[in-house]
Amino acid sequence: MPEYRTEPLISTCASGLLPEGECNRRVALTSFNTRENRAKVPAKEVVCYECGRRSRVPAAALSANCIHCHAHLRMTDVELKPNSSRLTVRTLGNVTVQADAVLSQLSIVCHNMYLNGKGNGSFRCTGRMRITTDTQIDGEVHVGSLHISRGTAVSFTRGAFADTVDIYGKVTGRIEATGKVKIHRGAQLCGDCYCPMLILKSGASHNGRWVKNVLSALQ
Ligand SMILES: [Zn+2]
Structure with missing residues (x-):
């Protein structure tokens, strides 16, 4: 599956290559955004007060949406x-x-x-x-x-x-x-x-x- 990028890859150089600093920055960004790194964000389990089902949300979140019924959950x-x-x-x-x-x-x-x-x-x-x-x-x-x-x-x-x-x-x-x-x-x-x-x-x-x-x- 192609990787999702928030920034388009536009090079200002005539060669089409990214400048070295920019290239390193993008490598650092994409290498952090791996599945293993995302899994390390501390999470907690919450029980939705509308439907009673469980969702996992980031531990530091102040609000979230239930993944089952999409209710807005305040924390x-x-x-x-x-x-x-x-x-x-x-x-x-x-x-x-x-x-x-x-x-x-x-x-x-x-x-x-x-x-x-x-x-x-x-x-x-x-x-x-x-x-x-x-x-x-x-x-x-x-x-x-x-x-x-x-x-x-x-x-x-x-x-x-x-x-x-x-x-x-x-x-x-x-x-x-x-x-x-x-x-x-x-x-x-x-x-x-x-x-x-x-x-x-x-x-x-x-x-x-x-x-x-x-x-x-x-x-
Ligand atoms: Zn719910």
């Missing part, structure tokens, strides 16, 4: 300030809601979510969601791991779905997990819990049913 971290008018965020990076913010009708898709201020809405995170403030969440919560910090009271109107859950504060609402749910010392869960393993540390309390087999409960 930057987003910080939502108290006066933020931005309520819908789609990113493969992390999202932080600042401590003094009170935001509602959020629609967040991200990797890690740090809810340090009050944020109501729906959340879909491939990584971790950490809640460090009292808040009520009326939308859907679908996260990798859910962490409720000590001293906080969180209520999930429509429940929360996660792989693993660690509760250090007080949670009201239904919890569904594919893995372990841990209610740590002094923590409290008011609501049904659907998970294969529920761990209650000493001093922890659970008001509600524990359904061990999630699949049978859903049928």
Whole structure:
């Protein structure tokens, strides 16, 4: 296959040959652009938040397009300030809601979510969601791991779905997990819990049913 060149080969010399310096420069350019050199660019694997399929992108990229559905994928971290008018965020990076913010009708898709201020809405995170403030969440919560910090009271109107859950504060609402749910010392869960393993540390309390087999409960 002929090699793709970005510059046309035009010689200013009557002989048609390139000057020596120019010739060396072009050799250097084309010899760098080999398949082996291109493979050395550090890459990372990302999961498209529109179609759920995996693409490889350069590790330093701030955005990319999904090779499957061509969706534009943002990779930057987003910080939502108290006066933020931005309520819908789609990113493969992390999202932080600042401590003094009170935001509602959020629609967040991200990797890690740090809810340090009050944020109501729906959340879909491939990584971790950490809640460090009292808040009520009326939308859907679908996260990798859910962490409720000590001293906080969180209520999930429509429940929360996660792989693993660690509760250090007080949670009201239904919890569904594919893995372990841990209610740590002094923590409290008011609501049904659907998970294969529920761990209650000493001093922890659970008001509600524990359904061990999630699949049978859903049928
Ligand atoms: Zn896609």
